[in-house]
Amino acid sequence: DKISRIQIIKTGGTALGEAILLGTNVLTAREDDSVGKTIVLITDGQSNVGFNPKDAVDYANSYGITIMTIGIATEKGGTFAEAIAISQLDQKTLLAIAQSTSGSFFHAQSKEQLEAALIDIFHSEQRKIGIESGNYLLLFAVLLFFAEWILNNTKYRIAP
16 A cells, blocks of 8 residues: 555655665654564665765664665666656665665566565564673683683693
8 A cells, every 4th residue: 555655756866875864863753662663775776965875874774674675667677657857776775775774675677566565575584683692701711710720720721
């Protein structure tokens, strides 16, 4: 139902960086950390205005946000969805955004492919899980220290 309400309007450019920043800020403002935080970015991948997408992706990564990208243009370029806009797919950028945030890239050239991509994303259980390895390494070092002390002070001691 939401897909049928999407409208394409004439605009002066695509601001991928701002979209990622806004999505990250909206998701980080939520109090509920029990659900995964994912941005679904539907675009041709060409960022020609606004904030640098790479910096925006770094910002999203700092908050553990996953970005799923859906490319909706063709690689050769042309008009789409009966609009005047001419768009060419920048698959390399969309793939880089998705991979750097542990997300996935989808290429949708039709309404059916877009619906299938969205269904895949909504049923995905892909989430980032942060692991504080510092505590585990400290515990491992302490265990090694005690093992070494026990071996040096028992019958397993090599030199007298």
